[in-house]
Amino acid sequence: MSYQGNPCWYELGTVDLEAAAEFYGRIFGWQIADSGMEGFDYRLASAGEDMVAGMMSNAELPGNPPSNWLIYFAVDDCDKTAAAIHAAGGRIYKEPADIPGTGRYAVVTDPQGAAFGLLQPDMIQMSEADRARAEAGEGAFNQKRPGHAHWNELMSSDPQAGFAFYAELFGWTEGEAMDMGDLGTYQLFRHKGVDIGAMMGLGDAPVPVWLPYFGVAGSVSGAIETIDAAGGKVHQGPLEVPGPTWIAVAQDPQGAWFAIVGPEK
Numbered sequence: 526m527s528y529q530g531n532p533c534w535y536e537l538g539t540v541d542l543e544a545a546a547e548f549y550g551r552i553f554g555w556q557i558a559d560s561g562m563e564g565f566d567y568r569l570a571s572a573g574e575d576m577v578a579g580m581m582s583n584a585e586l587p588g589n590p591p592s593n594w595l596i597y598f599a600v601d602d603c604d605k606t607a608a609a610i611h612a613a614g615g616r617i618y619k620e621p622a623d624i625p626g627t628g629r630y631a632v633v634t635d636p637q638g639a640a641f642g643l644l645q646p647d648m649i650q651m652s653e654a655d656r657a658r659a660e661a662g663e664g665a666f667n668q669k670r671p672g673h674a675h676w677n678e679l680m681s682s683d684p685q686a687g688f689a690f691y692a693e694l695f696g697w698t699e700g701e702a703m704d705m706g707d708l709g710t711y712q713l714f715r716h717k718g719v720d721i722g723a724m725m726g727l728g729d730a731p732v733p734v735w736l737p738y739f740g741v742a743g744s745v746s747g748a749i750e751t752i753d754a755a756g757g758k759v760h761q762g763p764l765e766v767p768g769p770t771w772i773a774v775a776q777d778p779q780g781a782w783f784a785i786v787g788p789e790k
Contacts (some may be wrong), residue, residue, distance in 0.1 A: 527601050530695025530716050532666040532677050533644055534597035535737050538583035538590065539779045542566065545592070546580060548777050551755050552748065552785075553672045553739060572672030577665040592781035595632070596677055596735045597642035598695060603629040606643055606694065610635075613690055635690050637682045639733035666721070668740070675786050676738035677722030680730040687733075688712060688724055703767070736784055738772065744789040745771040752785075763790050 539545040546557045546568055555570040557580070568580040583590050600606040603621045611617055614636035621631040621643075629645040667673040681687040691697050691714070700713030700720045709726040727733065741748040745763040752759055752775050762773025762785075774784045 528599035528646065529601050529606075530691075530697055531599040532596060532674060532716075532721060533599040533646070534642065534665050535578040535674050535739075536595045536597065536642065537578065537580045537592070537781060538586070538595065539580065539592040539777075539781060540582070540584045541779050542568065542580060542582045545777060545779055545781075546570075548755050548757065549578075549580075552751055552757075553741070555672060572670065575664060575667065575670075575673065577673050592777065592779040594735075594737050594781055594783055595640060595642050596674075596737055597630070597644045600643045600645050603631055603643050603645035607631045607633060609694060613693070615690075635681075635687055635733070637687055637733040639679060639681060639687070639735055641735055671740040671742035671787070673740055674737050675740040676784070678736045678738065678784070679722065679724040679733070680727050680736065681724060681733045682727055684710070684712060684724040684726055688714065691724075734782075736774070736782060738784040738786045741785045741787040743787065745773050745785060745787045746790055748785050748787065749773050749775075765790070 537545060549555055549570065550557050553572065555572055557568050557570045560567040560569045566582065569576050570578040570580060607617055607621050610633045616634045617631065618634065618640065619632035621629055623629050631643045632640065633643060634640045665674055668675045679687060697714045697716055700715045703711040705711050708728055711723050711725045713720050713723045715721065749759050749762060756778035757775050759773055759775045763771045765771055770786055770788055771790045772784055772786045776782050
């Protein structure tokens, strides 16, 4: 079975790992533990029985990158996909490399500059139960469970070119297109017939970027209060969107942008 184009992992690079772990544990109820990687402090966040996100410090990385979330999409062949991205005008930030016991990964950008990750899972290391859950879409991305990623939103300087790029790369198809007036079109996209995200113009984003949405238990307003109390900043919301559902867009105390979504205001 091909996993190409399936959103599969969410990774936070932050300037304060301890504070970020405490913040997201409070917001989403994540259980956060050390991964056990030798010589590298990488945390794993779990929601129930699912591992949903990774966290690491980017404080000493070249260029002093700001705190940010990186969305990974599954691929069947990391090297081949990275080469296709380069040929299509994207950039390779991190060349394909192995993660023992996990698979092969790379960090790339689309031709407009939005960064994302590639992950080729190590099928040998996956149990039959893990494979069955992956095939059923029950991993880090699960629109039915709180604490999991629910939506993947791309803000792009050229969303039409962006969609063509991802459609060729991942086989995504167009969903409904929503007219947002001066903000242009909000183009939903599908993976294997399921809406998993959308693309739009830059809006208020200074550069092309992917924004992850995580599901919350209870009301979005309640989650907003928790974000504020924990030192985060809510920029939009609660806003009602088709579904019907409610969303809010926020930054954590270290500055990383993320969004929340839930069925109740």
